[in-house]
Amino acid sequence: MKRHRYHWLLIMLALCICAIPFRTQLRRHVVAAIQTAKGKKTIADRVVQFGDLVHERLAARFKRIGVAYPPAKLMLVGLKLERTMQVWVCGADAEWKHLKDYPILAMSGTLGPKLQEGDMQVPEGIYGVESLNPNSLYHLALRVNYPNAEDRRRGSADGRTELGSDIMIHGKSCSVGCLAMGDKAAEDLFVLAALAGVDNITVILTPVDFRVRELPDNMPPVPAWTQQLYDSTRQALNKLGKP
Numbered sequence: 001m002k003r004h005r006y007h008w009l010l011i012m013l014a015l016c017i018c019a020i021p022f023r024t025q026l027r028r029h030v031v032a033a034i035q036t037a038k039g040k041k042t043i044a045d046r047v048v049q050f051g052d053l054v055h056e057r058l059a060a061r062f063k064r065i066g067v068a069y070p071p072a073k074l075m076l077v078g079l080k081l082e083r084t085m086q087v088w089v090c091g092a093d094a095e096w097k098h099l100k101d102y103p104i105l106a107m108s109g110t111l112g113p114k115l116q117e118g119d120m121q122v123p124e125g126i127y128g129v130e131s132l133n134p135n136s137l138y139h140l141a142l143r144v145n146y147p148n149a150e151d152r153r154r155g156s157a158d159g160r161t162e163l164g165s166d167i168m169i170h171g172k173s174c175s176v177g178c179l180a181m182g183d184k185a186a187e188d189l190f191v192l193a194a195l196a197g198v199d200n201i202t203v204i205l206t207p208v209d210f211r212v213r214e215l216p217d218n219m220p221p222v223p224a225w226t227q228q229l230y231d232s233t234r235q236a237l238n239k240l241g242k243p
Helices: 002-038 043-065 149-158 183-196 226-240
Strands: 073-079 084-090 097-103 125-133 141-144 167-170 201-206
Touching: 043 097, 043 183, 073 183, 073 226, 084 183, 097 183, 125 183, 125 226, 141 183, 141 201, 167 183, 201 226
Parallel strands: 073 201
Antiparallel strands: 073 084, 084 097, 125 141, 125 201, 141 167
């Protein structure tokens, strides 16, 4: 009996090892199966479900900064060291106004850009939102368009091919390579993004808020091209001004 059990344990271990290269695809299939079992919702369904709550939570802030709700454009600034997500909005006058800060409840990795699949890093750079997921296992999610053209260009120059993917800004309080914001914050961000439209959203992910500080002395080693990346990020932040 013990030999039989040991034999099956070896088989299961071998199957798990063989599945490692396909973990992303397997995860997608598992998520899709769970979503189907739960009953899928559309983006419009979620806006109807949470729209009034979000408007109630944010209406006073929009009034205070003088921007009509919903905003014409949305800017999300993820600050790693500060563990904060700043939300900036603008209306018809195209002037960015600071709406609110949300704490980042969980993110993995260290300061420095994401370089490859499985490194647990949150990317750094200037991104868009590729899509919204109204059926995320983490309540609601915004998919960041990592890797973008610059990530692929730098990866090609470095000889890196497996850059990773599926970077989300989502609810709940746990994350691997993504930004976990908690459910209420995810509702706010999701509804704002849905109403503004994904083509009108910019996401800045940066190791520190370059408007108020420089990189720490204990910064992990990073590629040589990172300085150019941070210069671009610094310029984008400076255009916003300080909150």
